[in-house]
Amino acid sequence: MTTSNRTDAQQRADAIRVFQVELEHLESAGVLRLDDAQHAAVRSHHQTLLSTLAQDFDIDRDAQTKQLSLGMRIASFLGAVALAASVFFLFYQFWGWLSTLVQVAVLVTAPLATFLATLWIARKDGSGYFAKLAAMVTFACFVLNLIMLGQVFNITPSDKALLPWGALALLLAYALDLRLLLVAGILCLIAFIAARVGVWGGMYWIHFGERPENFFPAAMVLFLLPQWIDHRRFAGFAQAYRVLAPLTLFLPMLVLAHWGRGSYLALEPLTVERLYQALGFVGTALVTAYGVRKQWSEVVNTGVTLFVVFLYTKLFSWWWDEMPKYLFFLLLGLIALLLLFVFRRLRSVAVTRANAEIKA
Secondary structure (H helix, E strand, O other): OOOOOHHHHHHHHHHHHHHHHHHHHHHHOOOOOOOHHHHHHHHHHHHHHHHHHHHHHOOOOOHHHHHHHHHHHHHHHHHHHHHHHHHHHHHHHHHHHOOHHHHHHHHHHHHHHHHHHHHHHHHHOOOOHHHHHHHHHHHHHHHHHHHHHHHHOOOOOOHHHHHHHHHHHHHHHHHHOOHHHHHHHHHHHHHHHHHHHHHHOOOOHHHHHHOHHHHHHHHHHHHHHHHHOOOOOOOOHHHHHHHHHHHHHHHHHHHHOOOHHHOOOOOOHHHHHHHHHHHHHHHHHHHHHHHHHHOOHHHHHHHHHHHHHHHHHHHHHHHOOOOOHHHHHHHHHHHHHHHHHHHHHHHHHHHHHHHHHHHO
């Protein structure tokens, strides 16, 4: 396994720890026995490899350092939010005292300076935490830049601003392996596509949320993008697309399942609601089955969660006013038990199939 980035290096270190634990179990069970020379060779090789990876990529060598790294990620996120808020309020605190020329100069140079600083920090910071913090500040400055430039020149707000925001977020996300900015970029892309569809449908762009079907093309784009982009070097990126795609598709369906008047379809609202209720149940079940087939746990979890949400909201609309409350919640509990048995059965089938493949 080659280690061209920190993600690969961390995966290699995690694999070494898992191997060491499993080797102890195998020796305890008498399945495998290494002599002292072999133990020493394996231990020396792993120590040398871990030292090299730690020096080159600043990886977490054990569980304790991994916990500390989690704390560093949280601190990095909170620091980025705080610094972005500081920049925002600093601009507004002194904005009225600056001439138009100075305002434009500040707005143009601020995101450019933070972007160059991010690139410089990325070269110096092996851990990546400070670079990621700087990247999020860069994104915040760029968003603020376009908003305030529009105010300076009295430009009508446009959905087209979402496109450069999303492009910068995705650029920084792929350059620095930053999932938070990946999600921000995807959300900008979703909003832009939905707004464009709304404009093509004859509405003002800012009201695109009034027609939930505007989000369907964005969901299709998110389904297709991971097929075109190789995400093997980016841990968690493909999973983010696979989670956000069904959410973008089925959450608008959930809204339409209870608000048929928001649809473009020239049907009675009740007919639209029934149609999207059926599509929601069938679609979430198919997504769950597809996730099981592909062994994508995040897709399975998302599909199951959405299916349960569709089910429970429908049960609420049917029976909340008709049943005593204790009976309603008893029914929900029994349905949850039924789902538990169904999923356990599906899990048993998957385990049986996996065992058969191993024996083959």
